[in-house]
Structures are given as structure tokens and as C-alpha cells.
Amino acid sequence: MHSLENVDNTKSTYNSPRGDLIIWDECIPVNGYTTENMFIQACQTISTIVRLRLSHHIICLANTISYNAHIHHEMGIVSDVKKI
Numbered sequence: 001m002h003s004l005e006n007v008d009n010t011k012s013t014y015n016s017p018r019g020d021l022i023i024w025d026e027c028i029p030v031n032g033y034t035t036e037n038m039f040i041q042a043c044q045t046i047s048t049i050v051r052l053r054l055s056h057h058i059i060c061l062a063n064t065i066s067y068n069a070h071i072h073h074e075m076g077i078v079s080d081v082k083k084i
Contacts, residue, residue, distance in 0.1 A: 002045050002049070004038060004041040004042060004045060005041075007041045007044045007045050007048070010045070010048055011044065011048055014048050014049070015051075016049050016051075017051075019049045019050065019056070020050070020053065020055045020056045020057065021056070021057055021059070022046060022049060022050075022056060022057070022058045022059070023059045023061065024042065024058060024059065024060045024061065025061045026061065026062060026063070027042075027060040027061065027062050027071055028062035028063075028065075028066065028069045028071055038070075038071070039070075039071060039074035039075075046058065067081040067082045067084075
């Protein structure tokens with residue numbers, strides 16, 4: 001388990017040669033709570049775990065559904081989410 005708030009502590013020390021399945025729970029924060037760097041922290045955490053492997057899968061979970069969520073803009077998938 002990782003926390004986005006701890007990304008700086010795990011960047012260069014964490015080793016997970018078989019960490020191919022990443023489940024990001026609450027990728028859309030409840031009540032609009034988000035940090036300025038949430039997406040950047042998530043990308044850094046994912047990069048730390050996968051270490052340039054191409055076999056990984058990332059699953060994003062959320063209890064709230066909003067096509068206008070900040071994370072969709074960061075990922076560049078707003079138009080796809082609107083279609084769904």
C-alpha cells in the first residue's frame with residue numbers, strides 16, 4: 001500500500017519487481033477535496049512501482065461519478081468520459 005502523501009519518501013527506495021497491478025482507490029476525491037499535485041504524485045508513485053516495466057495495469061476506483069472531475073482533465077479523457 002502507498003499513500004500519495006508519502007511519494008517523496010518512497011521514490012528511490014521502494015523496489016517491487018512484481019508490482020504489475022496497481023489499484024488507485026478514490027481517484028476522484030470526495031467533496032472535491034484534492035491537492036494541487038495529486039496527479040503528479042500519482043504519476044510519481046506509479047513510476048516508482050513499475051520502474052519502466054510495460055506489463056503493469058492501473059485500475060482507478062471512485063465512489064463519485066463526475067465527468068468534470070479534475071483527474072479526467074489531467075488524464076485528458078474528459079470527452080471519452082462524457083460519452084460513457
